[in-house]
Amino acid sequence: MAFDSSCGFPGQPGDSAAISGGSVRAAFDATSDRYPAHPFLHIPAQATAGYGRQAVDWEYGEAALRVQALEADFREAGLTRGHRVAVMLDNRAEFFLCWLALNGIGVSIVPLNAEHSAAEMAHVLRDSAAVMVVTLEGRRAALEPALHVALAGTDRALPPVCCLGDDAPRVPVLPGTFAASTDECALVYTSGSTGLPKGCMLSNAYMLAFGRWYLSLGGLCTIEPGAERLITPLPLVHMNALACSSMAMILSGGCIIQLDRFHPGTWAQTVAQSGATIVHYLGVMPAILLQFPPQPGDRAHAVKFGFGAGVHPKHQAAFEARFGFPLVESWSMTEVGAGAAVAANVEPRHAGSRCFGRPSGHMEYRIVDDAGVDVPPGSSGELWVRAAGPDPRAGFFSGYANQPELTEAAWAGDYFHTGDIVRAGSDGALHFVDRKKSIIRRSGENIASLEVEAVLNQLPVVRNVGVGPVEDETRGEEVMACVELAAGHAPSHEVALQIFEAAAQRLAYYKLPGYIAFVSALPLTASQKLQRGVLREIMRRLASEGAAFDLRALKKRSAAHPADNA
Structure with a gap:
């Protein structure tokens, strides 16, 4: 299987149009027919520094x-509709090739996060039942232990690992290997309040709806067909870069400017040189950029608007005044997609108030208390959403893989x-206002408190532990x-380090505790459940008083992923 991005590939068109209901590949083919000479993908030389240094x-x-x-290579390898293939290709051009090629066959991709530990990757590989892994040569060593852990105690054979430049190994078509529905485009794992990441089944319809929703916004987010250049450093393993920015450009004939990561020191220069007209951001990016003189x-630059979420209230107006374009805050979730997405694309945007816009007619919503009763106007409550019209789940995810009961629980009362x-x-x-679930939002990553607690509770030095968020001006939460x-x-500081280093063997760096405090007792209910609201107040107080060990400086990527990417 040849992946060399320096070579042209002759070949025959696939049969992507035959996939019922339309597909990502069919949309790409239609755009390539309409705009064959328009730029599709630009990756600056800086973003290829680790593997070629050529744009x-x-x-x-x-x-x-x-x-x-x-x-054609994938078909020859035996892949067919209903298979899932795990891909760990970082933010490289090959990711787009593999995604579109596999989608043409009806194969669903399972993006793997190279930042994750072997245990975390093993869970995704086991849960997804991927029949093949496509990765980079430098990632093979990290993947093999994950594969062995994933299949330990099962009778499943190891799925073949195909690296760049390899010939694709044949995939045996065996009973039980068809895990995905015929319309599944991707299985994206997201942290949830139940601890282990859950696989969100995202259909082709989901992807297309997301792109069309974005293109329909107008106002500050007006997108001109065949004219835009959208720059994003966000990872393709998440919904924003995979479904939102990529689909908007594919459907409109625009150019995707995909960076490997966020480089604060050269950000302004890269944006200007790339000719970007749209910037995608997370709140951590304005926070860091404003620290530079x-x-x-x-x-x-030629940027018309930034599109993202989570900008700190004190940073939004300051950033816009300095860099000269609006930061349009938006809201959605991997599960929600375009079904009930919201964006502050028209004035008044209420900059600096965590406003993410006014819901439009494509969705319905409620704001409810803990009993599911609508709260009075102006009061805070949990947001419940659904699509307007006969199908309340239109545009949403198809469900959690292998967990239909959790899917239905999330949809209780016909609202998500x-x-x-x-x-x-x-x-x-x-x-x-806040999150009800035990989720920590750090630099755009959702981190499940229960997942971190499960790892720390296995350490002999720990009797019991509670994990939660504390505010961080740069990263949102820590x-x-x-x-x-x-x-x-x-x-002691030594014991805190011992806990941190042990956790680092099981968790991705960003999930590690940036603060560790020792307490005599955790706040528990009469039934011995953690009182998370009380715990948050305790953590806020301990952090503000300096009564916790600050280990944030130790949270760094591996040598292959330098720490300058927030």
Whole structure:
């Protein structure tokens, strides 16, 4: 299987149009037919520094030939509709080739996060039943232990691992290997309040709806067909880059400018040189960029708007004044997709108030208390959402893989329960307040408190632990652990380091506790359940008083993923 991005690929068109209801590949083929000479993908040389140091520039027509040839290779390997293939290709051009080629066959992709530990990847590989893994040569060593852990104790054979430049190994078509529905485009794993990440089944319809919703926004987010260049450093393993920015450009004939990660020191220069007209961001990015002194080139760009979420209230107006374009806050979830997405694409945006816009007619919503009763106007409550019209789940995910009971629980009462606490302003605009679920939102990553607790509770030095968020001006929230020590252990910086280093063997770096505090007892209910609201107050107080060990400086990526990517 040839993945060399320096070579052209002759090939025959696939049969993607035959997939019922339309597909990502069919949309790409239609755009490549309409705009064959328009730029499809640009990856600046800086973003390829780790593997070639040459910029990638593909037109739609050229990319279509590469995709067709790769599809033929995948078919020859025995892949067919209903299979799932795990892909760990980082934010490289090959990700797009594999995704589109596999989609043409009806194969669903399972994006793997290279930042994850072997145990975390093993869970995804086991749960998804992927029949093949496509990755980079440098990732093979990290993948093999994950594969062995994933299949330990089962009678399943190891799925073949195909690296760049390999010939694709034949996939045996065995009973039980067809895990995905015929319309599944991707299985994206997201942290949830139940601990282990859950696989969100995302259909082709989901992907297409997301792109069309984005294109329909107008106002500050007006997108001109065949003219836009959208730059994003966000990872393709998440919904934003995979479904939102990529689909908007594919459907409109725009150019995807995909970075490997966020490089704060050269960000303004990269944006200007790339000719970007749209920027995708997370709140951590404005926070970091505002720490740099103003430069003459801060406004030397063609950007019309930024589109993202989570900007800190004190940063939004300051960023817009300095860099000269609006940061349009938006809201959705992997589960929600375009079915009930909201964006502050028209004025008044209420900058600095965590406002993410006014819901439009494509959705219905409720703001409810813990009993599911609508709260009075202006009060805070959990946001419940659904699509307007006969199908309340239109545009949403298809469900959690292998967990239909959790899917139905999330849809209790015919509304999707988001777990986000919001309030509505007098003009109907929604403002984010907090999260109801035990989720920590750090630099755009959702981290399940229960997942971190499960790892820390296995350590001999820990008797009991509670994990939750504390506010962080740069990253939004940081992970904090309040630890009851086992008998015979005394609180100390050395013990905190011991806990941190042990956790690092099981968790991705960003999930590790940035703060560890030792407590004599955790706040528990009469039934011995953790009182998370009380725990948050305790953590906030301990962090503000300096009564916790600050380990944030130790949270760094591996050598292959430098720490300058927040």
